[in-house]
Amino acid sequence: MQENELIPHLFRTEYRKIVSVLCKKFGIQYMETAEDLVSETFLLAAETWGLKGLPKNPTAWLYIVSKNKAKDLLKHHAVFSQKVAPELKLNSSTEETEIDWSSKNINDSQLQMMFAICNSCITTEAQIGLSLNILCGFGAEEIADAFLDNKETIYKRLARAKEKLRAENVKIELPPPAEIDQRLETVLTTLYLLFSEGYYSSSQNITLRKDLCVEAMRLTLMLADNEQTSTPSANALLSLMCFHASRFDARTNSNGDLILYEEQEEALWNQELIQKGQYYLNRSSSGNKLSKYHLEAAIAYWHTHKADTHEKWENILQLYNRLLLLEYSPMAALNRTYALAKANGKEQAIAEAEKLDLSGSHFYYSLLADLYTGINNDKALEHLKAALSLARTSTDKKTIERTISRLSEKKG
Amino acid sequence: MKEFLLIFRNASGQQSQMSPEQLQAMMKPWQDWMGGIAAQNKLVSPGNRLEADGRVVKPDNVVTNGPYVEIKEAVGGYIIIRAASLDEAAAISKGCPILTVGGTVEVRALVPMD
Structure with a gap:
């Protein structure tokens, strides 16, 4: 070096x-x-x-x-x-x-620090910021870049969070065994959000976004490697991250534009990470608690099968059905409706999509456009235009514009 | 938004004779229907299915076994949903798979606790 x-x-x-x-x-x-x-x-x-x-x-x-x-x-x-x-x-x-x-103490100290920082006495944003700051060595400027926030805001947020941890006299130690599961939930949420920030964030800085994902995976791996914290949920979260990360190189082109799943080159999927994902998914299948990470990891597992089989989409649909019973989120509702179209047909999916009250999201109109494509292309175009007017980042706008021009060509 | 209890009634005793494949085929419409309600963020509780066997306890130490003489159809399960009105809750219930096997859905608004 x-x-x-x-x-x-x-x-x-x-x-x-x-x-x-x-x-x-x-x-x-x-x-x-x-x-x-x-x-x-x-x-x-x-x-x-x-x-x-x-x-x-x-x-x-x-x-x-x-x-x-x-x-x-x-x-x-x-x-x-x-x-x-x-x-x-x-x-x-x-x-x-x-x-x-000693490497043991260095490792233990970082694990314990993770629990100290991911403490519900400070806000989730502060937990993510402090994790990046203390556990990943990111400066306020880099964190501001990742969150599309200004440096001063981040700086203040970090300082306030440190002050709060001090005032609460938070101990740097692993929680007692009986509390591990519950305390770990906060840690896992923070790591999940940290990873998502990297994977889905609108920041144009691809290197930085990849770094966030890698750091989230590194911290989750530390949990999975430690006997006390290697719970089924922690392993499921790591599995989920591995499956998603396996598509990192396939999902953007050299200009940083997003490449949709259907158009990705399968050869660019990282097989090693897919295998790691399967390994941790197997490790997560003990105990009797089915966390949302288990369901999301299983969904991500099915997405590593490129071929459109009925089995694949029926499984994904049922996993989304269960995920929604566990916890509603607009993204899960939209993805579930997409899977419904693949498993049960577009007609039923359109009827259910129309009932979703998500008209503030460009993803919603993109989904409707996709469902109407081939059934009523005029309607599909209308929805794409609505999506375009709602999209905020240039990446999203470009993706929608590409779809519009492709659909217009087909019509013409 | 108000909360509504949906009570499913059907002639009891059918499920026990089903093969795993039949049971699976029966479950899919339920999973899809409830998933659809949850996707609208209108599922409050996925509720429970109820076993066919039961007891009815009456005054003066009278305990009778199910099936029940008073009602032709036994309660087989329930869920709780969120809806703007009784009419909307009833509209949601129209998709319930129990209707395809001759059952009924009773829709009742929950009275919030003070």
């Missing part, structure tokens, strides 16, 4: 580890102190490595320097040492501050 790529790379992989380990050691009150300290460490690395050359083990260098910085802080801040040292069961500020850099 080139030297100028090394520091950004290490920042991505090590920042979260060092911050998590330090926070675990000193408590969540010092989250911002820990972040500052790690940022300073990286700044120092950028300065000295350029002048003196790379250390033999850059990662160990970062650990040692950040540890020394933490020690200095302990020494120099009288308040810190008097108030915190007793809590840490340190006899005096001169005692050697040992920090455990």
